[in-house]
Amino acid sequence: MSKNMKVNIxxxxxxxxxxIGLIIIFSLPNTIANWGDNRTKxxxxxxxxxxxxxxxxxxxxxxxxxxxxxxKDERDSKVKYDAVVKSxxxxxxxxxxxxxxxxxxxxxxxxxxxxxxWFIAYSVVTAANxxxxxxxIIGYKKQGM
Amino acid sequence: xxEIVIKNNLKRVRRANSDYTQxxxxxxxxxxxxxxxxxxxxxxxxxxxxxxxxxxxLDVKVEDIFYLETEK
Numbered sequence: 001m002s003k004n005m006k007v008n009i010x011x012x013x014x015x016x017x018x019x020i021g022l023i024i025i026f027s028l029p030n031t032i033a034n035w036g037d038n039r040t041k042x043x044x045x046x047x048x049x050x051x052x053x054x055x056x057x058x059x060x061x062x063x064x065x066x067x068x069x070x071x072k073d074e075r076d077s078k079v080k081y082d083a084v085v086k087s088x089x090x091x092x093x094x095x096x097x098x099x100x101x102x103x104x105x106x107x108x109x110x111x112x113x114x115x116x117x118w119f120i121a122y123s124v125v126t127a128a129n130x131x132x133x134x135x136x137i138i139g140y141k142k143q144g145m
Numbered sequence: 146x147x148e149i150v151i152k153n154n155l156k157r158v159r160r161a162n163s164d165y166t167q168x169x170x171x172x173x174x175x176x177x178x179x180x181x182x183x184x185x186x187x188x189x190x191x192x193x194x195x196x197x198x199x200x201x202x203l204d205v206k207v208e209d210i211f212y213l214e215t216e217k
């Protein structure tokens with residue numbers, strides 16, 4: 001397994017944990033409905049994101065400091081490019097489906113709890129990082145790395 | 146008519162024309178060893194630039210390494 005693959009696995013595991021945390025927090029009773037009263041949960045989500053982006057930052061610093069070990073070439077760029085393109089498509093579908101579901105749920109209500117807007121914001125960023133990680137791993141696996 | 150794909154016999158040419166290991170060839174061609182491995186397993190098609198660098202490193206023509214094949 002190449003070092004670049006290991007970095008992507010760590011990235012994906014971290015963002016999977018962030019996604020699980022996100023789902024748990026938003027699944028708690030009355031979270032969406034009473035979002036304005038959820039200062040603690042807002043901070044928890046911020047901490048989760050800090051962890052996710054923090055791990056990514058640390059991984060980038062390690063890659064920079066050991067450039068010889070983490071050498072990247074055109075194949076790595078191609079794998080990453082393909083992963084980003086596929087992730088973009090999946091993310092568009094995710095946003096579309098989520099929007100339609102929320103619209104259907106609140107069509108007759110006249111208003112939608114603001115907590116859902118926060119969920120969309122956080123989940124889209126989490127999903128983007130997660131999908132890129134997953135498709136990058138799949139791309140490397142296809143080439144036997 | 147089947148799909149036309151790019152194949153290579155890099156492994157055979159590397160061993161026949163040089164004493165380079167995969168790592169050494171990767172360093173000369175300015176790519177990673179994983180890319181040379183992927184190439185030799187026909188799991189990756191290189192850019193023109195990389196193909197030329199590899200051919201130059203092995204002192205052969207590009208078409209001696211890479212060729213087109215029709216898959217049925």
